[in-house]
Amino acid sequence: MYHLKILQLVGIKEYKENHYLQIHVLLDQVETLYWKVDQETADILQAVTDFTKGYYYRLTFQTYMEKSIVTRTQLEESLNLEFTCSREYREQLAVLKQVESLVDMKQLDFISSELESEPEREKKQKVELPKSENPAPARRKRKPSWVLATALTIIFAIIFTYTGHSILTKALAQPEKVASEHELVEKETAPVKEKVEPKPETIILEENITIEEEPAIPFFKLADGTSHGIEEGKVALTFDDGPSQFTDEIIDILKESNAGGTFFLIGSNVNKFPENAAYIHQNGYSIGTHSMNHINFASSGVAAQQEELVQSINLIESIIGEEIKLFRPPFGKMNGTTEQVTNDLGQRIVLWNNDPRDWQSRDSKKIIQHIKSTEVSGSIILLHETEATLDALPEIIAYLQEQDLEIVTLR
Numbered sequence: 001m002y003h004l005k006i007l008q009l010v011g012i013k014e015y016k017e018n019h020y021l022q023i024h025v026l027l028d029q030v031e032t033l034y035w036k037v038d039q040e041t042a043d044i045l046q047a048v049t050d051f052t053k054g055y056y057y058r059l060t061f062q063t064y065m066e067k068s069i070v071t072r073t074q075l076e077e078s079l080n081l082e083f084t085c086s087r088e089y090r091e092q093l094a095v096l097k098q099v100e101s102l103v104d105m106k107q108l109d110f111i112s113s114e115l116e117s118e119p120e121r122e123k124k125q126k127v128e129l130p131k132s133e134n135p136a137p138a139r140r141k142r143k144p145s146w147v148l149a150t151a152l153t154i155i156f157a158i159i160f161t162y163t164g165h166s167i168l169t170k171a172l173a174q175p176e177k178v179a180s181e182h183e184l185v186e187k188e189t190a191p192v193k194e195k196v197e198p199k200p201e202t203i204i205l206e207e208n209i210t211i212e213e214e215p216a217i218p219f220f221k222l223a224d225g226t227s228h229g230i231e232e233g234k235v236a237l238t239f240d241d242g243p244s245q246f247t248d249e250i251i252d253i254l255k256e257s258n259a260g261g262t263f264f265l266i267g268s269n270v271n272k273f274p275e276n277a278a279y280i281h282q283n284g285y286s287i288g289t290h291s292m293n294h295i296n297f298a299s300s301g302v303a304a305q306q307e308e309l310v311q312s313i314n315l316i317e318s319i320i321g322e323e324i325k326l327f328r329p330p331f332g333k334m335n336g337t338t339e340q341v342t343n344d345l346g347q348r349i350v351l352w353n354n355d356p357r358d359w360q361s362r363d364s365k366k367i368i369q370h371i372k373s374t375e376v377s378g379s380i381i382l383l384h385e386t387e388a389t390l391d392a393l394p395e396i397i398a399y400l401q402e403q404d405l406e407i408v409t410l411r
């Protein structure tokens with residue numbers, strides 16, 4: 001299973017004539033590690049960063065020719081800064097991209113947990129000359145003039161690489177996931193997809209033998225960015241805050257009526273009800289993340305938002321074996337960096353335009369009444385995994401289908 005990861009650059013250190021990037025690695029947990037890099041790359045990164053100003057720096061896995069990108073964020077402003085890096089840096093970056101756990105990461109010869117463990121760490125290194133015979137550190141003490149030249153280039157780059165406006169950035173903008181493993185996941189999930197995607201049809205094998213295929217659950221593919229509603233003639237039922245003890249029954253009711261459904265799961269509930277999360281996926285229904293701990297994204301910084309997303313996405317993906325593409329911010333609240341953060345992680349934001357406030361009334365009659373008295377065509381209806389909603393569901397589905405609406409799963 002592949003994993004999303006975030007490399008937050010928090011400092012650049014020199015220790016015993018070696019150069020290190022101090023990084024907060026966000027995988028299943030957050031840990032501070034030291035990445036030994038060549039002096040040239042360390043100097044260039046030093047020139048583009050300023051750790052005294054409260055900026056948040058994220059090293060991306062993007063490389064282009066001899067360059068890579070570090071993203072700088074503060075409040076609602078995010079900039080992609082290009083910097084020239086060594087081939088060694090790019091190779092190490094590619095290795096880090098593939099690593100699947102913090103334990104594996106710490107085994108790498110260029111990664112260490114603390115600078116004090118240097119002598120032990122050096123033993124792991126396969127190719128390194130004994131220090132006394134290695135003239136490189138002394139020679140490298142003087143900064144080569146091209147470092148300054150590059151720093152100047154970078155200042156220009158800063159001006160032209162506002163997020164979303166740089167051609168280079170666009171060309172490189174990809175979710176930071178491991179490509180080879182994408183393929184693997186697609187292969188793994190192919191049988192499930194085959195069951196879900198075909199249109200209802202009857203396959204005629206021989207003249208007198210026919211097999212009725214299970215009818216497909218209708219779906220609607222959302223555009224990138226943020227969605228509030230969908231196309232007229234369709235309606236989406238969405239269920240938040242699960243999984244729960246009600247999940248399986250909700251799925252069974254939807255399935256019975258060939259109705260679609262989308263489930264926005266909270267990571268901490270996935271830990272409590274992993275089988276129910278798996279049940280959603282096994283039956284061909286969509287899962288999105290609803291964060292790890294149901295925090296308010298509008299009052300959270302970049303790092304907290306990334307942490308909530310990455311941890312919940314990795315958790316859900318490890319259970320269902322398929323990529324998570326949809327995110328619903330808890331309470332529907334978000335700030336200026338949320339779109340940037342979710343976009344970086346390859347997620348689409350799903351809000352709603354119809355809210356029966358089921359979590360508040362906990363009254364199935366009121367929920368049904370709300371739906372019957374509002375415009376439902378083209379709507380994304382916000383529901384929660386509660387008993388009242390479960391009780392109301394058969395009547396809601398019947399009503400929507402009577403209106404000739406297609407009840408779709410969101411993708």
Ligand SMILES: [Zn+2]
Pocket residue numbers: 240241290294330331
């Ligand atoms: Zn919620």
